[in-house]
Amino acid sequence: MMPSGFSFLDTLFLLRKEECITIFTDLHEISEKEIQDTADYLESEFEKERLEFLSLEINFDKEAAVWAAKVLYYSAQLYLIRKGTSRDLQKLIPDYKGKKDVSSILSADLSLRFVPQIVSALQNADSEDPLIKMLKNILKQFHYSAVGFDLDLEEINWEEELKDKTYRKLYLERTVEKKSYKLAEIPYINNLLIAEFGLYKGFFWKELKIINN
Numbered sequence: 001m002m003p004s005g006f007s008f009l010d011t012l013f014l015l016r017k018e019e020c021i022t023i024f025t026d027l028h029e030i031s032e033k034e035i036q037d038t039a040d041y042l043e044s045e046f047e048k049e050r051l052e053f054l055s056l057e058i059n060f061d062k063e064a065a066v067w068a069a070k071v072l073y074y075s076a077q078l079y080l081i082r083k084g085t086s087r088d089l090q091k092l093i094p095d096y097k098g099k100k101d102v103s104s105i106l107s108a109d110l111s112l113r114f115v116p117q118i119v120s121a122l123q124n125a126d127s128e129d130p131l132i133k134m135l136k137n138i139l140k141q142f143h144y145s146a147v148g149f150d151l152d153l154e155e156i157n158w159e160e161e162l163k164d165k166t167y168r169k170l171y172l173e174r175t176v177e178k179k180s181y182k183l184a185e186i187p188y189i190n191n192l193l194i195a196e197f198g199l200y201k202g203f204f205w206k207e208l209k210i211i212n213n
Contacts, residue, residue: 148178
């Protein structure tokens with residue numbers, strides 16, 4: 001895919017392909033054409049990633065993907081463009097109102113996986129910024145996208161959360177990839193990881209402690 005000339009889609013494209021972001025001089029309204037083109041792009045990216053987790057039961061959730069893309073786009077722009085936006089934060093960064101399941105989690109993750117970096121940048125600039133709390137609340141809801149980022153997840157029933165075998169596999173893999181000790185030392189997750197490692201724990205994560213219930 002080549003840059004489209006649309007700020008919304010191009011922001012997502014550059015982040016996913018080059019891990020860089022363009023900050024514009026003003027907040028732009030997102031047209032229906034941009035939304036549809038972005039949804040098509042994210043669906044193609046979802047299908048590529050689905051090849052890795054080999055599940056035909058998990059489908060692309062357009063509503064979740066577009067919502068998350070808007071959260072990423074506006075939170076990135078709001079890092080620098082804040083004049084006159086204080087009253088519009090809830091409108092620009094709305095709560096998720098759609099269905100919450102593995103499909104929505106993985107579709108939203110296409111964009112939300114970049115949000116922890118924005119939160120860190122916002123914290124360095126102004127730790128009292130109200131946008132930080134809004135984004136953290138979103139990441140608590142979609143915490144797969146925040147593996148490795150410090151969040152309070154004490155209220156989660158992990159056995160229920162990870163009951164889907166594909167999502168459980170992906171969650172464990174990302175926990176290992178990010179070397180998230182905070183997650184890996186939760187007894188339920190720790191037991192799953194140790195069982196997955198088997199005799200090869202020293203190869204995958206030598207430093208990880210074995211937590212006994």
